[in-house]
Amino acid sequence: MYSGSGVKLVLQNLERACDNAIVLPHVFEVNRPFAAGRLATLARLCGLEANTDEDAADKLIQRVKDLLRALPMHLEVDGMDEQHFSVMADAAMKEAHGTYAVPGYLNKEEIIRILHAIKG
Structure with a gap:
């Protein structure tokens, strides 16, 4: 049996997995x-x-x-407002740059293009 916090953790991880899949x-x-x-x-x-x-x-x-x-x-992700895409892209670059083991880092334009693609 899961505790309330255990269920919350499972649901948060499931939500993050869906976000990653998108x-x-x-x-x-x-x-x-x-x-x-x-x-x-x-x-x-x-x-x-x-x-x-x-x-x-x-x-x-x-x-x-x-x-x-x-x-x-x-x-698609509902509720995203295009006026915040620039700030979202800046935050993503700040979080990931130099810390993630990836073949290449996305630039701001590429991140914003992805945000447009997944916007509901």
């Missing part, structure tokens, strides 16, 4: 120039066949999009 294909697309080889490796591990790393990366991104569309979840 942005995943968009982040893959933006990182594709930096990480086509890594994305291709993931694609091949998923059984996706392709002749080039770039094609494999594209197939992986499409597979993730297809999977998300098949799940009973919203693929």
Whole structure:
């Protein structure tokens, strides 16, 4: 049996997992120039066949999009106000820059493009 705080923690983690799932294909697309080889490796591990790393990366991104569309979840985030996108992008860059093990860091324009893509 979960305690009240245990249930809250599970629900918070589930919510964060859904948030990550929503942005995943968009982040893959933006990182594709930096990480086509890594994305291709993931694609091949998923059984996706392709002749080039770039094609494999594209197939992986499409597979993730297809999977998300098949799940009973919203693929947009409601309630985001575009007037706050600049501040949100600045905060994201401040949090992640130099601290996350990623193939490349997103710039402000790329972050704002993702925010537009997921805005409900």
